[in-house]
Amino acid sequence: MSAPTEQRTRSVRERDIAVFSGSAHPELAAAVCSHLGVPLHPVRVDRFANDCLEVQLQANCRERDVFIIQPLVLPVQENLVELLLMLDAARGASAARTTVVMPHYSYARSDKKDRPRISIGGRLVADLMVAAGASRVLAMTLHSPQVHGFFSVPVDHLHALRELAAHFAQYDLSNAVVVSPDLGNAKEAAAFARLLGVPVAAGAKQRFADDRVSISAVIGEVAGRDVIVLDDEIAKGSTVLELLDRLRELGAASIRVACTHGLFSSGALKRLSDQPDVLEIVCTDTVPIPADERASSPKLRVLSIAPALAEAMRRIHNGQSVSVLFDS
Numbered sequence: 001m002s003a004p005t006e007q008r009t010r011s012v013r014e015r016d017i018a019v020f021s022g023s024a025h026p027e028l029a030a031a032v033c034s035h036l037g038v039p040l041h042p043v044r045v046d047r048f049a050n051d052c053l054e055v056q057l058q059a060n061c062r063e064r065d066v067f068i069i070q071p072l073v074l075p076v077q078e079n080l081v082e083l084l085l086m087l088d089a090a091r092g093a094s095a096a097r098t099t100v101v102m103p104h105y106s107y108a109r110s111d112k113k114d115r116p117r118i119s120i121g122g123r124l125v126a127d128l129m130v131a132a133g134a135s136r137v138l139a140m141t142l143h144s145p146q147v148h149g150f151f152s153v154p155v156d157h158l159h160a161l162r163e164l165a166a167h168f169a170q171y172d173l174s175n176a177v178v179v180s181p182d183l184g185n186a187k188e189a190a191a192f193a194r195l196l197g198v199p200v201a202a203g204a205k206q207r208f209a210d211d212r213v214s215i216s217a218v219i220g221e222v223a224g225r226d227v228i229v230l231d232d233e234i235a236k237g238s239t240v241l242e243l244l245d246r247l248r249e250l251g252a253a254s255i256r257v258a259c260t261h262g263l264f265s266s267g268a269l270k271r272l273s274d275q276p277d278v279l280e281i282v283c284t285d286t287v288p289i290p291a292d293e294r295a296s297s298p299k300l301r302v303l304s305i306a307p308a309l310a311e312a313m314r315r316i317h318n319g320q321s322v323s324v325l326f327d328s
Helices: 003-010 026-036 076-092 121-132 145-150 161-168 183-196 238-249 268-273 291-295 306-318
Strands: 017-021 043-047 053-057 065-069 097-102 136-140 155-158 176-180 200-209 212-219 226-234 254-262 278-284 300-303
Touching (some): 017 026, 026 306, 053 076, 065 076, 065 306, 076 097, 121 145, 136 306, 161 254, 161 278, 161 300, 176 183, 183 200, 183 226, 200 238, 212 238, 238 254
Parallel strands (some): 176 200, 176 226, 226 254
């Protein structure tokens, strides 16, 4: 393929694509559009006296490939309703196809009925998006594999393992081991360990409540090793803090913590940063982290997933394979 032809294949036709962002993470949306080379179109959000929201997409959508970037982050319910209204607006404006670009899907944690008379929120919210007008979903590191199947439209499920691996490749990994806090995340941790060329271990975790867990043992060799703890998300940090206790008991030489979604609620970032044996906390920008929290946490490193999202959106728009993005 000649260079000009390849460049045309990799580009997007600006007149045929329209990218919008909700209020959840406009900085990420702007970075994605910068990599795509297309404008981020404005969205007007009004609130009526009765507290209802109204959304207007302020660019032409007719017969265009519309992408709406909106992670479901705090305030989750506000951002969810805003997303549903944007989807409805795009459908009403005769969009040819509407893709939800959802870097973080908070309802993915509600993925099973493990107690009587509870809802499976991950499936319900997926149905709401499709009912509102979603034609396709582009997600990043869903909490569990079954969430992918909750959607009745095509889902492109990315992960941030390559971005995380590129960061940790700068260190001497000859004595490193990747540790998953639990067996549920062990498959992703094993894939991450293969990228780095290091062994993998996992914690035996039991959860008693949203913020109360117990890790009774670590399966694998961690004594005297440089540990990289990998989790899909860190919210209150209770799981990671419990794991740190086990790693200390087992004699880990050093500890670094990594995750895709750095939620860091209820002071979790400060609690982790205050651990003297934690050298670094690495996450991506799927979730916005306030500037004051970043400034007060010198151990924090935030990696951008905007290039990966932009390339996936480009491939979706051009009808190309997205699975190639998973090649090492």
